[in-house]
Amino acid sequence: MEYYADAEGGDYVQDPDHAEVLSLIKRLNTTTNTFVVLYPTDHDLEWFISVAxxxxxxxxxxxxxxxxxxxxxxxxxxxxxxxxxxDVLAWVTQR
Incomplete structure (x- = not known):
């Protein structure tokens, strides 16, 4: 499954691994970078998982x-x- 992570603060990572997802989560804050969302690269698929x-x-x-x-x-x-x-990566893998 190909996917990407897109964070409110401007970070974009194609096919992030565990360390990259963890880093994106740890960089979240309550003002300018409040969420990160993982989407499928195939835009015909409509799933997402977000962390806020x-x-x-x-x-x-x-x-x-x-x-x-x-x-x-x-x-x-x-x-x-x-x-x-x-958990995020396990869920994405099940798609």
Whole structure:
């Protein structure tokens, strides 16, 4: 599966590996770089997975998954960037 990551702060990475996804997540902040989204390179596919800084009282990250092919639409929260990067890449691989 070919995919890319596009961050609000301007970072763009083609086929990011775990270290690159982790770095993109760790660079998120609450002002100018609040989210990163992974999309398929094939624009006929409509899935995405995003990681955003959480605006809740405990901080952390919100992960949103969307895949119209499977009907999946879910949001979760986490405070562990390493686990998020692992989960994001596992989800992308399943597409």
């Amino acid at each position: 800084t959480s605006r809740g009282p405990f901080g952390g990250y919100e992960v949103e998954r969307y895949d119209p092919t499977t009907g999946e639409k879910a949001k979760t929260t986490s405070a562990a960037p390493g686990q998020i990067a692992t």
